[in-house]
Amino acid sequence: MSDHDPDAKGGNGGTQRMPTVEREPASGGGSSDLEQSASAADYDGGGGEGQPRRFWSERRVPAGIVAALATAGVGLLLYDVAAVRAGRTAMEWRRRLADELAERPLDNPWMIGGAAVAMVLGLWLLLLALAPGLRGLLTMRRPSGVAGADDVRAGLHRSAAALVLRDRAMEVSGVQSVRVDVSRRRVRARALAHFRDLDEVRRDLDDAMASGIGELGLVRQLDLSVRARRPAKR
Numbered sequence: 001m002s003d004h005d006p007d008a009k010g011g012n013g014g015t016q017r018m019p020t021v022e023r024e025p026a027s028g029g030g031s032s033d034l035e036q037s038a039s040a041a042d043y044d045g046g047g048g049e050g051q052p053r054r055f056w057s058e059r060r061v062p063a064g065i066v067a068a069l070a071t072a073g074v075g076l077l078l079y080d081v082a083a084v085r086a087g088r089t090a091m092e093w094r095r096r097l098a099d100e101l102a103e104r105p106l107d108n109p110w111m112i113g114g115a116a117v118a119m120v121l122g123l124w125l126l127l128l129a130l131a132p133g134l135r136g137l138l139t140m141r142r143p144s145g146v147a148g149a150d151d152v153r154a155g156l157h158r159s160a161a162a163l164v165l166r167d168r169a170m171e172v173s174g175v176q177s178v179r180v181d182v183s184r185r186r187v188r189a190r191a192l193a194h195f196r197d198l199d200e201v202r203r204d205l206d207d208a209m210a211s212g213i214g215e216l217g218l219v220r221q222l223d224l225s226v227r228a229r230r231p232a233k234r
Contacts, residue, residue: 053139053219054132054134054137054139055132055134055137055139055153055155056132056133056134057132057133057134059128059129059133062125062128066125077094080094134155135184136157136158136159137155137156137157137158138155138156138157138158138161138182138184138216138218138219138220139153139154139155139218139219139220140154140155140156140216140217140218140219141217141218141219142154143217156216156217156218158182158183158184159182161182161187161216161218162180162181162182163180164212164216165180165182165187165189165209165212165213165216166178166179166180168208168209168211168212169189169191169205169208169209169212171208172191172201172204172205172208173196173201173204174193174194174195174196174200174201174204175191175192175193175201175205175228176191176192176193176194176231177191177192178190178191178192178205179191182222184220185220185222185223186222186223186224186225187209187213187222187223187224187225188225189205189209189224189225189226189227190227191205191226191227191228191229192228192229192230192231193228193229193230194230194231198228198229198230201228202226202227202228205226205228206224206226209224209226210224
């Protein structure tokens, strides 16, 4: 069962997108214990044994498109074959295709182009099958000491993580504005400081961001890149 809050808008405003929670097949334990809140200190170390892995996309759209195209193509071909068996003339496109395949050599540009398109399509489908997808969702750690925690998987959207870290950065004295970008492996913060020494602002900002990343409770520890500069003179 998945619980999703309304979509959030990234950037400096908008409604925050809350963590995505997915309940795994039940293995025992009461659900009332799961309702109590847990701070970042209550989480196990990231990446350890038993920690949840990345969420996998169901790939409904690509799978539906491929299934529809394959069904339409195979259905049309079977209809034409059945019509020929019934004594009718084959469709023009199939006769022309058979003639072209029989007459054109393998080094013909059309043959090479068609093979290249088929290969790219096959590699794309293979990549969709092997890649987890859902790159915008960061996997969170399971809380320790909570009954039934093993039945729950939680994820935090990158836009929500960026919004939380931006609020933490704005609490640093001397920061006028800040832009925070969160990827799957790194957090980049670009701040404008309108007073205080830049080195001091950068040091305090680095500490605040590192503390904020730790409190997100993510399985993968994100790398941090912080820059601070003065606003451009007008």
